[in-house]
Amino acid sequence: MFHTRLKIVAFVIFVGMALVLARLGQMQLLKADFYREEGRRRRIRVRSLDAPRGAITTRDGVVLAEDLPVRSVCVVFANLDRMNKDDLDQWRARVADIAGDTLGGIDERLAAARERIASDIRKRKKYILSHGVPGSAALKKKAKNEERFMRRKLPRMPQVLYEDVAFDVTARAEAASTELDGLVVTESMKRKYPRGSLAAHVVGYTAKVTPEEYDLYRFDYLGDESKRFFLRDTIGRVGIERRYDFELRGRRGRIEEVINVNEQPQKILSDEPSKSGGDVVLTIDSRLQETAQQALAEVFARTKHPGAAVCIDVHTGDVLAMASCPSYDPNTVSRDIAKLIDPDGLGKYRPMYNRAIRGGYPLGSVFKIVTATAALETGAITPSTKFTCDGYLKVGKRKFYCWIGRAPYHGGHGTIDLLEAIKVSCNVYFYNTGRLTGAKALVEWAEHYGFGRVTGVDLPLESPGNVETPQRGGDVINLSIGQGRLLVTPLQVCRMVAAVAGEGKLPAPHVRLDVPGRSAGLVGFKTSTWQTLRKGLCDVVNVKGGTGYRTVKSDVITIAGKTGTAQAGRGGDHAWFAGFAPYENPEIAFAVVIEHGGHGGAAAGPVAKSLAEAWAKR
Amino acid sequence: MKLDRAKRTLKNFDYLLFGAVAALVSIGIVFIHSASAWRGQWGELVQPVDYASKQLQWAVISVGVFFVILVPRYSRLKPFSIPFYLIVLAVLVVTLFIGTGPERAPVRRWIQIRIGGRRIADIQPSQLMEVALVGALAKYLMFKEVVRIRHILAVFAMTAVPMLLILKQPDLGTALLFIPLPLVMLFAAGARVRHLAWFVGLGAGMMPFFWVFIMKSYQKMRFLAWIEPYKYEKNAGWQYIHSRIAVGSGGLFGMGLGRGTQNSLKYLSENRTDFIFAVINEEWGFLGALLIVILYLVIILCGLGIAARTRDPFGRLLLVGVVALLATQVFINMGMNIGLMPITGLTLPFISYGGSSLLASFVAVGIMMNVAVHPVMVLSRDRF
Known part of the structure; x- marks a missing residue:
């Protein structure tokens, strides 16, 4: 009887192994292409590169608006949040030293950066909630998922602490960034109006797109995907910046790269550089x-x-x-907006x-x-x-x-x-x-x-x-x-x-x-x-x-x-x-x-x- | 006398069994090497620790232990099997109080051995229990000519106590190994299929109880993620999805040693230990996996063959138990690598990285070989 039962045990084990092989055959011989594609999709990241916006000049060659590279000192909150209190205090002190700021100033900047994240999330959530069946469970879930995603993602991305700072500050910050976790120097393009208020009403200004504007203009760029803008982009708000937004807006570049699990790039598969937008010459003298x-x-x-x-x-x-x-002054309009529209102050004269x-x-x-x-x-x-x-x-x-x-x-x-x-x-x-x-x-x-x-x-x-x-x-x-x-x-x-x-x-x-x-x-x-x-x-x-x-x-x-x-x-x-x-x-x-x-x-x-x-x- | 014994050992030594084990360990070391290197920030190969050579050291130690195990006649150890079981049971209880686990995980699985304040090794008492339970059950069942229901109850009780202790650690994977073991041993010892079916049915009926009272929330999460991995892609579903991608991407011939993207870009976590089978599948494809399955079948069949040749009931049951444990572990690990089973955290015997796991596997195969090289003359009334 023992030998019979032994054979049955052996048979059961055989069946188990056959099951494994059958599953392997299904996955590796029948569905290999599917799994390869699944893997490819997950390890390939497509990044879009922002393109500089075209310049606006007068007929006699005076530049009224242009994109210039600025270097900013940024913070990655994910790194900061991992620190204990002592390390954080030390970090604040070091950064204050680098930026020539006070501890209170640092805290203010940090709070402002966190508030920007929170407001981005609120804006995005509001946008999602206003596009679909109002109050439906699916919509709420979508908004919640997006919020969770952004809450995870944004603290891992550099957030601006000091924008457009002098070279010596960025040099010090860069030197310190190897040992100071979460301190990053980034380079980005910033819209500048070198002549300030000269022809400000004609030139207009750019601003972060509002959800309303996004809905209004998002189909303007149909058929030219590289010019499309996203909810966090800036667009021309008024004046020439608005009227010729399409020409001024550059073409986004696109990098397709293989990344490892820590999102570090390994190999560039395709690289399409961004193209600067076209310049607009004005009839203004x-x-x-x-x-x-x-x-x-x-x-x-x-x-x-x-x-x-x-x-x-x-x-x-x-x-x-x-x-x-x-x-x-279009350079500071977004900062001064409250003052500019204040009905008891300058706003009485409607400067905008x-x-x-x-x-x-x-x-x-x-x-x-x-x-x-x-x-x-x-x-x-x-x-x-x-x-x-x-x-x-x-x-x-x-x-x-x-x-x-x-x-x-x-x-x-x-x-x-x-x-x-x-x-x-x-x-x-x-x-x-x-x-x-x-x-x-x-x-x-x-x-x-x-x-x-x-x-x-x-x-x-x-x-x-x-x-x-x-x-x-x-x-x-x-x-x-x-x-x-x-x-x-x-x-x-x-x-x-x-x-x-x-x-x-x-x-x-x-x-x-x-x-x-x-x-x-x-x-x-x-x-x-x-x-x-x-x-x-x-x-x-x-x-x-x-x-x-x-x-x-x-x-x-x-x-x-x-x-x-x-x-x-x-x-x-x-x-x-x-x-x-x-x-x-x-x-x-x-x-x-x-x-x-x-x-x-x-x-x-x-x-x-x-x-x-x-x-x-x- | 001594010479005679050595001669007999050589004569009865199962070279096929040992060859299969050696092949698996070698393949394991190769893939541990492949899995511990990965491509870093700029695509360069990074190998923080050479786990392959560590595994090689463990293999040497394990082979040594294997030969030491061959020396004593297993039948002499028979009287110690029940006390050994009780001692390990006590150690399991103690583990629940002083045990440690992987860093920051709230588990108590290991007992640290410290000499003069230095951490020498971590013992995993649950692995000792596997051997102790097989010994105890074999001892208990060896002379039961008719296996009655009370015997079955006793066997299940002997299994259930350590199993619950291990679940409490918690270590679901190891606990799962203890489910087929008593069934197979009872079956081999001649229990009635009808009785066993009753108990299997009873066990299945207790699943909801198990789900509600025993399973921790993260274990439930893993189970749910097994059913719907894409729903939990970023957390509990991650390993399911990425191990399946690794296995499926392998195709017939695999992507080549060290070329598996899931492996080298670190999408596959635990790729040295629990998910090494997925690495083998990704890099050697279906054919590589077939080779591994055949090698395991060779070990299992050798084990069952030795059991068939042995006339000593204790030895036979010992072998059946060890084979059942080994086969279960292989099946569970492969199953979770290819999406047939929920992830429970079991290593692949002989292949996965880890000294404790390797040693335990060698102890198991050592027991098999010990039974093979020390035939015991038994007068029995008839063939079983």
């Missing part, structure tokens, strides 16, 4: 831009009146200067707001150019038509005043023709003209000049302004001097005077230089109208008694233009000046607005004058 910003800043420093100035090339539509005051294309202002007397055009074109008046100004026009029971009819003048312009009316900016003359021309023609010609629609400048967030057909008689009278339901942007006004300067050719303003200067069409007025308008605008500045004579007339260059003082309710009138130069052979057109600046010639005129003179001296 740095000297003109600087002049505009300085002139506006002086006004702001003196009077606390914000303002904007635009200057374009009459023929091509190149934006030579575009300034909005107050401004900000590009007034030149976003601001909607009543135009005031500058609109008389449109009224005159409409009247001449419809034949309502001729240049020699005369009206008498007694300081006001009485329509029914209502009195519409001319500026000269009010305090402190209490007078009238007398009987004058069109050129004189433009020169002295007589309201009564244009009240009459507007009534004769009619609301429909006024609005039509305002639209011919491009009001009420965007100019199509290559900057985001441009406002179209507003032109509405007046319904009542009084509204027509108001519209004829640029009041009432009319809102315009400085860029639109600038384009209007450019059309007057350029014989009716409406340019298409643009900020990028190699965008071909397409014309936006013709305003469509007769040559005789053009000549009358030109002459009228010239007289405003260059003939004694003109509203711009005292403040705008220049010895260097012949300026033509029109002042405007737009009623703006509380806070006082907006001051306008729009014109072109040189008169004989127009090259540039410009428009300046000073919010609540008072009289157009006095407040906005000097800014326009300095722009024209800067152009002449260029």
Whole structure:
């Protein structure tokens, strides 16, 4: 019996071994490819390499934005967390010594870095939770898994303690990093704006993408995977940085490598270096831009009146200067953001707001150019038509005043023709003209000049302004001097005077230089109208008694233009000046607005004058 | 007389058995060498410790112990088997209080032997118990002509007590070895299959109790990860996935010695000890694994052959027990390497790195050989 049972035991063992062999056969002979692929997938890591963003320069070669390599002292929290208290104290002391910081400063930086990790996780979690069936178990689980993953991963990656530090600090840190666990020096690219606030509103700035932006823009890069951005990337937030984000953004590099279990690279399988993004050259002229910003800043420093100035090339539509005051420094915008939007501080003046294309202002007397055009074109008046100004026009029971009819003048312009009316900016003359021309023609010609629609400048967030057909008689009278339901942007006004300067050719303003200067069409007025308008605008500045004579007339260059003082309710009138130069052979057109600046010639005129003179001296 | 004995020893020495063992140990040393080198940060080969030469030293010691074991006649030791069992049982109890384990693990498995404050060796009493239990069971069962239920109960009690102590350490792998042992020995001793089936059924019925009261949470986790390794990929499922990848990637011929990526890039943890079979599979493929299986079958068949030739019931049962232990350990280790079994932390006899494991395996094969070289004349009424 024993031998039989022994045989059975042997048989059972055979069966066991046969089972092992069968399983081995299945794995190694039938499914070997599957397991090889599984292994390959796990030991090959694909890393993406960030690419530097392209530079933004002015037409005269001044760099406004560029990516520069910066070296930062970083911490790896995973190493720190393994230390006991004594080691940690010693670590803090050593790092404080290296960075020239105090112990308290180190602790603050460490806390800030930890907070950044926590906020990254929160942001990511929030994003996941907002994309799917709200409150579902699967979504919660996904968010939880992602959180766990990030909690594991982020403390193992270097977190910035001191960004962009001097060479001697990084040298000391690097020397110490061999013995100081968790201290790492990293090199990365940082967006820098060497000229600070110069053309800040045009250039814009970059910022870490928000979940909202991520959703908004993530399909912009479809088909060009190497430019895609992730939730932790930076993207152009506003201005040129936003508008030409696609061109500026570099192509990510890609490294495919074999790693061991500690994620140390062993062998590089493929290496595709990153490619820097394309540069964008702007039409901005740095000297003109600087002049505009300085002139506006002086006004702001003196009077606390914000303002904007635009200057374009009459023929091509190149934006030579575009300034909005107050401004900000894009280098520190993310740090200063709280201050910049604080409604009790600087935020009251909205420094982030590009007034030149976003601001909607009543135009005031500058609109008389449109009224005159409409009247001449419809034949309502001729240049020699005369009206008498007694300081006001009485329509029914209502009195519409001319500026000269009010305090402190209490007078009238007398009987004058069109050129004189433009020169002295007589309201009564244009009240009459507007009534004769009619609301429909006024609005039509305002639209011919491009009001009420965007100019199509290559900057985001441009406002179209507003032109509405007046319904009542009084509204027509108001519209004829640029009041009432009319809102315009400085860029639109600038384009209007450019059309007057350029014989009716409406340019298409643009900020990028190699965008071909397409014309936006013709305003469509007769040559005789053009000549009358030109002459009228010239007289405003260059003939004694003109509203711009005292403040705008220049010895260097012949300026033509029109002042405007737009009623703006509380806070006082907006001051306008729009014109072109040189008169004989127009090259540039410009428009300046000073919010609540008072009289157009006095407040906005000097800014326009300095722009024209800067152009002449260029 | 002495010469005569040596002559008889040589005559009865099972060269095939010893050859298979030597082959396994040699292959083991080669793969321990392969598994202890790995590719570091820049892809260079790093060999922090030369475990292969350490294993070679242990092999020399173990072979020495093996020949020492051949000297005493095993039948003379028969009277000591029950006291030896009791002493080891006591040591197991003591281990629960003063034992140590791998660094930072809350286990009590080893007893440190210190001389003058220096740590000389770690003894694993559970491995001593394997031998002691086989001896005790063989002694208990050797003259039972009819194995009754109370005998079966006694055998299970003798097994269950040390098993529970070992589970308490905890050491699930070694404890598992103790499940087939009494069954095989009872079967060989002539117990009725019907009775054994009853007990097997009873044991299976107790599994939920076992799961709830005995198993630690990390052991349960390992079991769950065995069923769904990808769900626990980063923690409990890691070894399942990476050992399967290693085995499967081997294919028919393997990736070549030292070229296994799972092994050299350290994805396979415990690759010198518990998972060396996966390394062999990755680098030598199916054919290498086949060779290993054949060598084990040679040892097992030699063992059973000696049992068949022996007329002494104590010797026979001793052999059946030792073979059962060996076969179980091989099956469990291979099973966990290839995904047939949950991971329990058992070494592969003769191959895995580790002096204690190697020594225990040589003691087992020494017992086999001792029975072979010391035939005992027994007058028996009939053939068993």
